[in-house]
Amino acid sequence: MKCRVCKQTAAVALPSHHTAFCPACFAAYFARQVERAVHNHRLFTPEERILVAVSGGKDSLALIHQLAGQGYNVTALHLDLGIPNSSGPAREIVAAFCAAHGFTLRVVDPAEMGLSVPEVKAAVKRPICSVCGKIKRHYMNKIAYEEGYDALATGHNLDDEVARLFANTLRWDRDFLGTQGPLLPAQGKFARKVKPLCRLSEFETAAYCFLHDLRHGATACPYSKGASFTGHKKLWEDLEQRSPGSKTAFYEHFLTHGKTAFAPLAHKDREPxxxxxxxxxxxxxxxxxxxxxxxxxxxxxxxxxxxxxxxxxxxxxxx
Amino acid sequence: MITVHLEPEGQTLTFDTLNTVLQLLHKVGKRQSQALVIRGGELLTQDRKLHRGDEIVVRGVTSRG
Structure with a gap:
């Protein structure tokens, strides 16, 4: 297989785009996809300060590396959730990565505020992934809002967004369908939330990390077994295999045609x-x-x- | 003999004969978009030929929480 651009031996094949790239042309393609997401959805401008949530996984490391490479003003935020055999190594990876690339790192430790995830898991009856997500969103928003960042960026990729959209569609959840997308504007004490990797799959972010020698964590959270999103991703992988480009079409067409139908209904019945x-x-x-x-x-x-x-x-x- | 290391499973497999990356992916039950296939610091596309003595890493890319 040859690179579509320079005809050298390809390193990354992308059936969804009917194409393949060598390492250098893949890097240019990756940057273009991020630029397109930022520009098309008006996520942020080069003058703004971006707080990037960094877990230590491939997506968030690829995101901050790419945004910094494009000249954006980025600061890393890491939440140490106190999960045994998971949070410690993740924190070390993030600290080493930020030190190596010269990124300012802000670490928040919810355990210090009485919210270590193992203790939370023992105390609540709801699924821990949903509770953990709530705690993470709370502190990410708090730091972004209180410290005056213009936007909070997360490493959600196309696969994450498709799995979430699929779950929301299965429930016809009009609140989430009306607000899902790469941009959630700032409102009151809610900071602007952005997802600049929404056009890139997790295969592409993994390839990016490999080709840029970015060492990332790959250990699964010990509490994530049986999470519904993992099952949804498998279903979409089957569909994508049979019909390459399905994920992109599902998500992009939702943004252009579907979301507008739900937006006026979102949070209509919510208490002020x-x-x-x-x-x-x-x-x-x-x-x-x-x-x-x-x-x-x-x-x-x-x-x-x-x-x-x-x-x-x-x-x-x-x- | 071709040696294959599966990540993050930490498993090592050996195969007497494998012609291409696509064959390897079939053998280990992965699809092209689910794993990086790495040989000596190089990413391989599914049409690439494998050779006797190759040491290959198949690295899963799906986030697991």
Whole structure:
């Protein structure tokens, strides 16, 4: 297979585009896709400050590397979720990567604020992936808003967006269908959220990292087993294999034709937002979702403490 | 003999004969868009020929949370 541009031996074949590229031409193609997303969806301008959420995985590292390469003003934000055998190595990868490339790194540790994910998992009855996502979004928004960044960028790629759109469509979730896309404008205390990798698949971000020698984490979160998005991605992989380009068509046509139908209906029945009585974050209720989770964690800890005291008293009495 | 290292599974397989990357992907149950195929620091497309003595890495690309 030859590179479509320079006719050298190809390194990356892209059936969805009926093409293949050598390493140098693939890098140019990758940059063009990001430029196109930023330009077409008006994600941000070269003068703006971008906070990039960096997990240590291939997508977020490729994103910040590419945006910096295009001259954008980027700062990395990493959340240490306190997950055993996962968060520690991820934090080390991010710290080493940022040091090697000269990126400013901001680390937030929700565990220090009573929200370590293992303790949260023990305290709540809901699926931990949804709760963990809520905590991450809360702190990413908080830092972006309070520290005056113009946009918060995440490494969501085309596969992530297609899996999410598919899940939202299965439920005909008009709130999410009306707002899904590479740009969520700033509103009140919500910072602008952007997804500059929305035109690139995870195969492409993995190839980008390999060709640029970006060392990234690949360890699965120990709590992510059975997550629904993974199953949806497999279904879409089957479809893409039979009909290359399906993912791009599904997502891009949704953005141009489908989203506009749902946008007027999104959050129509939502209670007006107010400031959380504890942390001041925007919330539908008096106390925001994250502060309610923290209260649940404290309640479980207090109960465990009281039970331990009770056991101690019983043991003492039996002597 | 061709040696194949599967990542992130950490498994190593050997094959007596394999002609192309496409054949290898079929053998390990992966599709072209699900894995990078690497030989000596080079990414291989699915039409590339494999040779006796090759050491290949098949690196899965799907995020797992």
């Amino acid at each position: 937002l107010q400031d959380c009585r504890i942390c001041g974050a925007p919330s539908n209720l008096e106390t925001c979702g994250v502060c309610r989770i923290r209260e649940q964690v404290f309640a479980v800890k207090e109960k465990a403490g009281a039970d331990l005291c009770g056991q101690g008293r019983e043991a003492k009495n039996s002597l």
